[in-house]
Structures are given as C-alpha cells and as structure tokens.
Amino acid sequence: MTNDIIIKNLVKVFKKHHSEVRAVDGVSFEIKEGELFGLLGPNGAGKTTLIKCISTLLIPDKGTAIVGGCDVLKDPLGVRKKIGVLTGGERTLYWKLNAVDNLKYFAALYGVPSNRVKERIDFLLELMDLKERANENVEKFSSGMKQKLAIARALIHNPPILLIDEPTLGLDPYFARFIRRFIKEELSIKLKKTILLTTHYMDEADELCDRVAFMNRGRVEALDTPEKLKKAMPQEQVLELKCLGDLNKEDFVQLKESVSLNISKQDGYHYLRFNTDNPEVLLSKLVDMIRDRAKILSVQVTSPTLEDVFVYLTGTSLKESQDE
C-alpha cells in the first residue's frame, strides 16, 4: 500500500511584531492510501496550520508535504486536484445561493466536466439526504444541513484524499453522530478515501481513526493506533471521581501512584481522573486527603481513553493546553 500523504520535517512559523510562534515545529509522518488518520490536540496545537500547509493555503517555511504524489511547494495545483477540504463552522458556503448553485459553482472551480455536473450533484444530494431541499437558499438550512452540503462540496470532484478539519464543531449531538458515522462508513470504508481528520474531541478520534497522532505545541508527541497508544500507558486502569468542593491539582502532588492526573470542573463539580494500577488503594488515600474539603459524589473505575494518554504524554489536560 502506497503513502497518499507524506509530511517531511514541516515547519511553519508565524511572526508578529517581535515575537514568533512555531505553529508546526518539524512534523513528519505518512498516511497510507485508504487510511483514516486522526490529528489530535488542543486548540492551538498546530493541527489546522498543518492541514492548511497540506492544502496549499499556507506555504511551509521548511520541509514539505507530498500529497497524492504532488509536492505542495512545487505543484500546488496538482495537490489541489487530489484533495477535498471540509472544515467545521457554518460559514463555508454561499448562503444566498441554493444547494444546487453552490455545488454547480464549486464543480466548475474543481474542473468537473460539464456533462457530468448534474449527475454528480444529484448523486451527492441524494447521498447527503438533501434532495428535498436542493433549491432552497443555504441561509435557511440548519447547521447540520450546512455541514452536509459542505461534505457534498468537498466530494464534488471525487478526490482520493480528504482533509477534514474539526468536522463536528458546533453541531448538535444528532448531526455530530451522523457526520462521524458518515466519515467512517461512507467515506472511509465504502468510498475508500484517504482521510486526514483533525479534532480536539478525543472520543471522536478513538471511534473513527485507524491511527492517530497527538499534536501539542506544534510537535507530534505520539503516533500509533488508538489501541496501542492506550496499551502503552503504564497504568491499566483509570479511577474517576466526581466531587463537590474546593480542589486543585496541587493538592495531589504527593500521590506517587498518580503518574498523571486530569482535573476538570463542569457545572460546579470537579471531575478527577487518575491513571493507576491499584484503584482500591488509591481511593482509600484520596478519601483521607479530601475528606475535609470536598464531598465525593461518585466513583468509577474505567479503562484509559485517548485523553488519558494525552495527559500522560504531555502532563496537561486538553483544556489546560488550550488555556495556556
């Protein structure tokens, strides 16, 4: 199996005034033909910058990427013929045009032969279940329908490679589930597209991807299948506590057992996740430690998730990385 995307020591630096940000800092990896590859990390990790370099919207400062056999620096038009780009967010289509006119315009732009445009648009509208609304202006569509039409647009020239950036961002759970299933079942399994997917939803990547790469501060921290990444964790179990009270990460530094801790606050509750080999022993210690400051509302022992792997590798949770 050949590699559809080869990224070679790619560097992208943004300079503003007297400071510079190394948004992508020497990233290298390959994506095989037909593979569904996930690029994970918090906001600002460099995922979108990397995808923009691959789609030729940004010119790398060092290194390069070979996409479908074309070099992004030497043959950007060749690269663009091989890729379809799907981004999250509502405003990626012409709201004052209807679905058909949007697709007709992009069909011309992507070089779909005139005699195949109608057939292609009919097929995609049918595929995305938008046939009934084909002649309505996009401004009347819900967020989910707009994202469906954006998928149709990305597929209009039937590209072998898809670059999908945060596809479920801002969607309600129903449409997010639909989009995830569509990416996996239709685009990956049935149509056998090579897919590079960026997301900061770890569950999404776990559910969809054949392999994932963790990005943090412009670098790839780890790359493997979700199963292997999770198995590489030194602790096999995760102890999760839901607490009410006043708790900080610093309160738990003396716990040798907790190699990594993810503490988050939601709706007034603290959620603590400890990677551990011995949840029972750890739990008894925790009860003693926080008895005076917080009330434990629930206790759960689970298997590590990709987010736990991220915390283990980077020492920070996704949210902490985003806040920095």
Add this chain to the structure above:
Amino acid sequence: MNIILAEIKKSYKILLAYPVEIAFWIFSPLLWAVPLVFQGKALIGGLSSEKFGEIAGTPDFIPYVLIGAIISTYMASSVWSMGFAMRDETFYGTLEHILSAPVKPVYILLGKAIFNSFLATTYVIIQLGICIIIFGLKITLYKIVPIVFFLILLIAGLYGIGFAAAGLTLLVKEAHGLLHLFEYILFLFSPIRYPVEINPITKAISVIIPLTYALIALRGLLLNIRFDFWKNSLILIGIDLIIIPLGLYIFSWVDRHTRQKGTLGEY
C-alpha cells in the same frame, strides 16, 4: 472559460439578493453629479461658459459633468467591486475554499472583473437614459464602434487597477480608507469632474491615468468634441499594456505573500 462563466453566474445570483446595492450603484454617480451642476450654474450664472469651453472643448457644463459621472462608474467598479471581490469571499467564509481549488486565483478574479464590467455597463446605460430624460442630455450614438472600442480600452486598464486593488484588500484587510484615498486621487487627477488642464500639476499627473484619455475620447465621441483619435487610442493601449501585467503581478505577489504569512483568511 468554465470558471469565468461560473464566477459570473454566481456573482449575478448573489447580487440579485441585494437589490438596494443595485440601486446604490445606479444612482450614486448621478447624485454626486447633480450638486456639481448646480454649483456650476451658481458660479457662471448659467449652464454654458465660453471660458469653460476654451479649456474643456465644450461650453456646456452639464453634459461634461454628467458624462464624467457616468464613466466614473467603471472606475468605482474597478476600485470598489473588484477591490472587494476577494475580500467579500472572506465575509462569506468561502475564500479558503475557492483558493484551495485547483485553479489559479487570477481566473476567479477575472470572472469577477468581467461580471463587474457587464454590471457597470448596465448601470451606465440606465444612467445615460436617466440623463437623457431628466437633464435633456444630447449624445450622438452613431459612432458606436469607436465608443465601444474606447470603453474596452478603458475597462482593460481599469482591470489592472482592480487586480491591484483586490490584492491590496487581501493584504491590508480594512482597506476602505486606502481605497477611498485611491479613488479621490483618480478623481483629482483625471478629467472626471473638471478639465485637468486648469492646473499644471493635475495636467501633468493626468497623463499617466487611463481615465484621462478614455474621457477625452468618449466625451469627444458622445458630445461631438474634436479630439485626436489615434493619439488617445495608442496611449491607452500603451498604458493598458503596462497596467494589466502590473496589476496581475501585484495580486499574485499578495496571494503568495499571504500564504506565507498565514493571513489569507484573516479579517
């Protein structure tokens, strides 16, 4: 060709969604011309002046100003419509999607330019009709071939300005002030509102602006004023040959520069 046609169709359909915009472009050149007509009338006590005729080639102030106003529609179209053509795509959220298509951005821009020329021509025809009916403007249209010839030369030169303006708005982002300044410079140094010969500086600078030669020729053809056909057409062709590649170069440079700096989709 498909891309240019698709761009024209798309731009037309989007424009139809904004009817107030159409009315604005039709009436705004006339609205600024009318006070000038009244001002002229107040200054010289009538609508015709021998002194004005000595410089402008026609003593009639009204037709001179109105034709300047109408032809300036093409200038406004190149500065504003073409200038903001790519910027508008940022507002729609589609800029990155059209710039990641396997087509040179200049073809998309050319489609937008041609659409704007058709639109400006439609506005000009409506404006001429209004001027004929309301202001009694008398024009001679029997020289239609040379009129179209000079219009094409003018529009081609303005494409060069429009390409540069489109690049400028991608670079500067909030370019309203800069485009206003640019427009005022064109108004000042080309005979849109007044004969530039009145001042040695405006006369000297006007020689590098394509509008100058197009206005001399078009006023000559529409109002039966004597002018040098070959001189004006050859100079216009010469300016076009410089200004179009220059405009394209500026746009291509900005496209590459913004892809390097990462400011393409920024607002």
